[in-house]
Amino acid sequence: MTLVIAGCTAKPAEEVASQKITLYKSQTCGCCALYTKYAMNKGYPLEVKDMTNMDALKEQYQIPASMRSCHTMVVGDYVVEGHIPLEAVEKMMKEKPDIRGIAMPGMPSGSPGMPGSPSGEFIVYAVKKDGTFTEFMRI
Template identity: 45%
Template sequence: MQRRTFLLAGTAMLFLPIPALAEPLQATLYKNPQCSCCEGYAVYLRDNGFSVQVKPTNDLAEISRKAGVPAEMQGCHTMFIDGYVVDGHVPVNVVRKLLSEKPAIAGITLPGMPMGSPGMVGTKTETFTIYSVTKDGKPPAVYATE
């Protein structure tokens, strides 16, 4: 009986959809044309299973603002993935958390360009505080710390 159960379960697994992790997560990253750390962040994402299209733009602040990221909370690049905005050098585990939890927010941001964050040079010297942002005027709230 155990052999039959094992064979049935194994056969069923062949016909089930492959988890989303099998296919790279598709992302579009907007960056200032002169910024090299943004390219480093794109490489970091690719190394962690994301498919990233990089688009240089001189309208980065406007793109972030329209996505719900207040000026004082903006990072140095803006990424769109699965209906969310991810602004700045957010660690990949926090991006994955966002995509798995699917909260009712516009997205998340790690303001500025913290030393040692993904894509940035240097050693991490502080805790990164990642904020959630909305488009309805609510103030940003802490989403995660890293």
């Protein structure tokens, strides 16, 4: 199933709004649905695709196993893995680094789409084209 959602309550940075944005998720994942709502409320024009095999998708986009989370978003030519605050996506699209994408592994408490309170800063990693990763930013 493919669902196109366009939010109206906010406007993403121009560098993001001009890109095709696809969010891949499991149909049964509640936190993925909450992240979708978060992005929609920020004005992100999402095409949402429910997948039956997320592992195959993560392999296709060459997301290292240690960097994986539950959903994957593709913004233009970049991969965005996990419950990443959208400020990191906007920073990436503005700077246009030579990387595969960004990732926030696991499902950190209090991150967008996740219940609970944050236990500290969120660390977002840059996933390089060779599969290695380094810190991209802290939020």
